[in-house]
Amino acid sequence: MSIVNHEQNPGDHRSDLIGRFAQHKVAANLLMLIMLLAGAVSLIKLNTQFLPNFEPDYVIVRVTWPGASAEDVAKSIVTPLEQQLRNLDYVKEMRSTSYQSAGVIVLEYDEGSDMGLALDQVKEYVDLVRNLPSDSETPEVSKVSLNEDVATIILSSDGTLEELRPLAYQYERELLDRGVAKVEFIGLPSQEIAIQVDSKQISALKMSLPQLGQQILNASQDIPAGTSGKSEAAKELRSIEQRRSESGFE
Incomplete structure (x- = not known):
């Protein structure tokens, strides 16, 4: 029985990818650095949201x-x-x-x-x-459209609730102007405005009270006006005509 001892010549190296990196340590470290930088850049640009972009059917x-x-x-x-x-x-x-x-x-x-x-x-x-x-x-x-919550704004005051109402409406207008799709109020009681009409004026208008009330309702409401664009770029159009003050109803 013969035993053959195969010894690898120190000059012989593997020619595959691992062998090349074993010979050139700087290249391996450089590749690792590039991968770390690419991962950091991708993490910054990663789109994070609660719901995916899709259109309800x-x-x-x-x-x-x-x-x-x-x-x-x-x-x-x-x-x-x-x-x-x-x-x-x-x-x-x-x-x-x-x-x-x-x-x-x-x-x-x-x-x-x-x-x-x-x-x-x-x-x-x-x-x-x-x-x-x-x-x-x-x-x-x-x-049907899905809206994703992006922020919560809390308003507080030592005064009455009616002092906060104009401020809340002001913030609503500013947020809508900046591109926010929808603003919801929580904890703000609905506002009621009483409109009194003299009986002589009702007779002059030749309208009943229900007809007059319906006319006021039709002149004070936000009405959907269709969409602009297609697919994910589609935007809801809405006519903002709801009255919220005495001067508006006047």
Whole structure:
């Protein structure tokens, strides 16, 4: 039996990647430094958010009929709208809910649908329904949008709550002007303004109290005005006309 001892010549080195780095330690350290710098830059530019960027595939149709029962809403409002809206394309599912004084229809579209175009089509189909009750309000058609919470601002004062209300509205206007999509108030009681009209003036206007109240309501509300752009770049347009002061109603 013979034993052969194979000894590696000190001059022989591995020719693969590990061998080359073993021979050139500076190159290995330089590569590690480049990787660390690239990781640091990527971490700074990493997009972090609670929800991913996607567009909900839902359109909501809401109709208010003051004083009507749920059965009347379902028969006179929801059913005619459903019969018209079932002719829409790319609708995956349609659900409706009828309750006292209002009805809601939710349209779920196929994934990847152009929701801007879908919203316009729903508005067109809703406008084709002419036999809704005359005393019901104009149908509201809106697209479901997700808003991500980015900040919480706390306002406090030693004075009355009414002293903070103008300041809160001022901050709201400034945030909206800076591009914030929506501002919600928590803990701020709703404000009520009483409008008194003389009976002689009502007679001169030739309007009943409900008609006058409806006219005031129509002239003081924020109304959706469609969208601008497509896909993730789409922006909701809204007409800001809600009155919040005595001078505004005057």
